[in-house]
Amino acid sequence: MILDRLNTLSGADTRVERGISRRHFLQTGAAAGGGLLLGLHLPFATPEARAAGGNFAPNAFIGIDTNGQVILTMPYVEMGQGTYTSVPMLIAEELEVDLSQVQLEHAPPDESRYGNPALGGLQATGGSTTIRAAWEPMRQAGAAARTMLIAAAAKRWSVDPLSCRAEKGEVVDAATDRRAKYGDLAAEAALMSVPANVTLKRREDFKLIGTPAKRLDTPAKVNGTAVFGIDVRLPDLKIATLAQSPVFGGKLKNVDDTAAKAVKGVRQIVKLDDAVAVVADHMGAAKKGLAALVIEWDEGANAKLSTADVLHQLEEATLSEGPVAKNIGDVTKAMESAATKVEATYHVPFLAHATLEPMNCTVHVTGDGCDVWVGSQILARAQTVAAQVAGLPVEKVRVHNHLIGGGFGRRLEVDGVARAVQIAKQVEGPVKVVWTREEDIQHDMYRPFFFDRMSAGLDKDGMPVAWNHRFAGSSILKRWAPPLFANGLDPETVDGAVEPPYTLPNMRVEYLNVEPPGIPTAFWRSVGPSHNIFVVETFMDELAHAAKKDPVEYRLALLDAQPRAKAVVALAAEKAGWGSQLAQGMGRGVSVQTVFGSYMAQVAEVEVAKDGSIKVHRVVCAVDCGIAINPDTIQAQVQSAVMFGITAALYGEITVKDGRVEQSNFDTYQLLRMNEAPTVDVHIVQSGESPGGMGEPGTSAIVPAIGNAIFAATGKRLRKMPVDTSLLKAG
Template structure:
C-alpha cells in the first residue's frame, strides 16, 4: 500500500543503500527513515527523522518516512527491553542516540564511497544539506549517485557523533513530515484502507462488562440492504456489511439476549462507596518516613481532604479500528499500531499461528493517549475473531463508533484519595498521610512483574510516593481493589490524579495558615533542586510577586 503512513516492509529497489534498519537511501536521492514508533500526533515521524538527518547532513527536503514492521529484534523500544512499542513518552528519548548513530553510519559510508570514487582523502570531503563536495577540485555529487557504491562498503562499527554546538536541525524548527499529507487528505489512516471485497464490521457489545451473547435474532439485521452476515464472537455479536452505515443500521436492528450471570453490576456510586470504606483503613505501604502517628499526636492543627476521580475514556480523535486480511497460513493487519510485541502474539494465539505469521502495518493514528497500546490487544483480537468467524472469506474492517469507544472500555481507573496533614504551631507541615484507592492497571499485564512490587502498582502511586516535598513524617498507602471494569494506562498515568490531589491539598494547607503557596513550596523543595528551579522559573514567568491589577469585566 502506497501513501504516507504506510507500513514498512516494501521490496527494496536495486541500487538502494540500506546500511542499517533505520535508513534507506534510494538512487533517486531520497532518504527514507524507518521509524519504529507510532505517529499519533505527537511528532515521531518528524522528531526521529530529524536525528538521522542531523548526523547524515541530509537536506530536510530529501527526507521520507516509513513505519517499521513488527520486528522486536530490530525495532525494540530500548527503554522496554525486548519489547517493541510506543508509550510512556519514551519514543524520542530511547531513540536519540540510536537514530543519530544510524545517520552517522550512513554518512560515513557515503563519504567513503565518494573518497574512493574521486581518489581523495575522506577528510577532504564535505557533506552539507545532502550535497557531497570536494572543494579543492570543485567536484560535487549527491547521496543518490553514491548509493550503489556505498551499499558495497562495510558498515562502520563505531561512528563519531556531532558536538551539539554543531547541530543544524536538532533543536530548530523544521516542517513536519506529515503536515502536507494530513492537510491534503493523502495521509493513510486505518479508516482510509480499502481492500478488494472488504467488509465493514460493527459489534454489539454487552451492556454490562463481563456479559456474553446468549442468543440473537439476525433476521431484521440481515434484512437491511448491504448487510452480508452476522456472527457471534466472544466479545459480542458482529454485523458485517458492504459499508459502515449499512453495518450500523444492521446492528441497530439486531436483537440480542445477553447472559449476565457473570457480569459486573456495580454502579459508579457503589464502587466509590466501597473505595471510601477502604480508605478508612490502612493500605499497603508505598512510602513510609519518620514517625507519622507521633507527628499527628503533637500537631497543633490537623486538616483532611478527599478527592474523587471518575473512570475516564481515552476518547482519542480516531476511535478504535482495524483492518484484517486472513489466509490459510498468514494474517495481515493495518491499524495505528502502538504495541507490536503484545498485539502480534495475541493475534497469533487466536488464530493458532506463530507470531511471525502475523504482519502488522503501522499506519497513522488519530491520537491514542495509551488506548491503542492495550495490554490484551482487545480491539485487534476482536477484529481477528470476526474475520475468523467468516472463515477469512473477505478482509474485515472493524470500526468502533464514538459510542462504542466510550462504553466498551478500557478506562483510566476510578480513584479515591484521602489526605491528612498535621501542622505545627508555626504552620509548618510536620505530618502527611496519603491513602489511594483504585484498580491496578498493571495487574495481569506484561509489566506486572517489573512494575508491581510487594503489591504496589508503581503507576497508582507515582506523583505521591515520590513526592519531592521534604516532609519529615510522611506515609503513602495503597488499596488496589479488583473490579469488573476494564482499565488501562491513560496519558500521564498516575500523575493525572496524584498531582491534582497533592498540589490541591497543599494549597488548602497553605491557605489555612495564610502563607504564600510559592514560598512554602520553595522551602519544601530545599532538597530537590531541579524541582525548585522549575518552580522558580514558573514564578518568574508568571510575575508571581507582582500584585494583580483589578480588572473590570464587560
C-alpha cells in the first residue's frame, strides 16, 4: 500500500513491484539529461565517456575495469540486513561472474541516478523495499552489460553474437572455444550500443539466486577494516558531544562553562538555541567537560507532560469517529444481528531504536563548502539539510556515506546531521559529533504511541461477521512526506490494519491522527505493522477463544482467499508441533500477517514462571517471501527481527515524566540479552513469485505470538505491551 502511494506521489510507474518493461527500463532518458527518472531509467553514458581510461561503465551501477573487476555503485545502504550481498547477487547472476568478483562502492547523493523506485525515487533504504526495488533493475543492468560484452567479443572475432555466451567472467565462442576475459573486452564493450532489449535468465537457469551465499561484508567487519560512520578519522579531527534540552521543546537559558573549560583537552563550548556541545581532543575529555557544565534550561510548555497525559489524550480521541481507512459491507447492521459480540482495547508505547552504533556525524565546514561523513539511510536528504543549515548551495555539500551499525528507521531521519552541521559551523576544522547513549535514548525519534478500540460480531458458529477497528496515534508521514497524508489518513500508519489476510464480510477501520505534545515520532522497524499486527492478531485470538475453537484452525478457516497466508500458517503449526503436549506453565501462540510483500506465520513457545517472569524458548517461523535471493540472509533477517520484536514484547517502553524521558541507558531501556535468546527455526517456502521484503516482518509477527502464548499458558489476556509481569504472578 505504501509503495503505491509513494509512486503515485512521484508520478513513477507503479508497475515496479510486478516488473517493468525492459524497453522502458533501458531507455537512455536523454530528455531527462541522461538521469535516472524516478528509478525507471538507467543513466547510460555516451560511448566516449564509457570508454574513458579503457574501463567499461554501461550505466550508473556497473563498472568493469581492465583487470575484469566488477565495481557496483550501490544505491542502497548496508546496516546489517545483507544488502551488500543480496544485491550484488542479482548483478553477478546476469553478468555471469562469481560473487567474489563484485566490489562495492557507496553511491553518492544523487536521486536522479540512485533513487529507490519503490519509494517514489527517494534515495532511501527502508520499508523492506531494497530487494523488491532492485529485483528487476539490477538484473537488467547486469544483462545489459553482459549483452554489450558479448557484442564486443563477437565483433572482434567476426562471428554472430548468438554463437557466443558469457561464462565465469569471460565471453566464449561456442564454435571454436575462443575465450576473452571481460577486462580485455572492457574498452571495446564501452563502444557498443546500449541494447534496447535484453534477455533475462530463466529462473530455472539461476546459479546464484536462491543459493546460500556468504556475506561480502563479513571479512572487513571481522578484521576491523570496515568503516562505519563512527569510525571516521581525519587529520586534526576534534570530537564533540552534546546535551540537548531534557524537556521536549525546551530552550537553553544559561550555561556556566568555567569548570568545563578547565578540563584538559577541552577546546571549545558551542551554545545553540536548545543544546550545548563540548568540543575536545577526544571523547573522554568531551564527556568530562559536558558533565562539568552548569546548565539552566527554559523547560517551556511541556514541563509537566507525562505518559499518562498521552494515553488519556489518545483514549479520549477514540471515543469519536475518525477518517475511514477501510470500509467493507455494513458493520453496524452486521453487529446488530451477531450472535456474540466481543470488545477489547489495546495500547502500545513509545519505543526507542537503541541502535548499537549511537548517533554520530562528522562535518567540516569551510568558507566555500561542507563535507559530511555519516551512515545514513536517506543520503540525498542528508545532503539537502546540511546545505540548508550551512547556508550553502547543495552542490557545495559533499556527503560521504558509510556502513551503518543499525538503522531500524532511525537513520531515515536527518536531525543528527543538522545538529552536527550547527556545531561544525562554529568549529575550526573537522569535528565528529557523537551522542552519548543517554542522549541517544532520551532524544530519539520514537515509534508512536497508539490506543485501539476493537469490536467484532460472531455468528452462531463463532465466525466473524463484523469487524470494527478504531485507533489513534501519531502520523510519521504527515511530517516526513506531507503530500502522502491525505484526507486525514496515513497509509503507513494503517498498514497491517486495512488489509488483514482474513475473509471479513463486514469491516471498518478508522484512524484518528493525534500528535503527542512535543514528542517526535519516526519510523521504527516494521512501522505500522509493529502496532497493527499486535492488535489484529491478538484480537483474532480472542475471537477464537470466544468461539471455543483452536486458534490455528480458526485462522485457517478464514484464509481460503489467501492461499499463501494459509500455507504459512499450516507449515508453522506443523513444524512447531501445534497441539502436542507442553510442560506446565508453557503455552504456544500463533500469528500470521501479509505485510511488506511477504507472507509470514510464527508460533512462539513461552514459559510463564510463578513470579510472572517470561521465557521465550522457541520461535517457529514459516515465510513465503517469493523468490529467496539468499536463503542465509533471509534466515538471519528473521532471527534478528524476532529478537528485536521480543525486546518490544517483554521490555520495550519509553515513558515520560515532567516532560523528560525516564529511560537513559540499557539498564533502564533493556534489550533482549544473549542468555534470553530463544531458538528460532525458519522455514522458507519455495516460491516463484517476485521477492517480498524481509527486513521487518519478523518484528511485527512475534509480538502477538508471544501474547497469545502467554494466554495459552495462563488464561490471562494481555492487551498492552510490554508484558506486565505483575499481572501474571501465580495466585
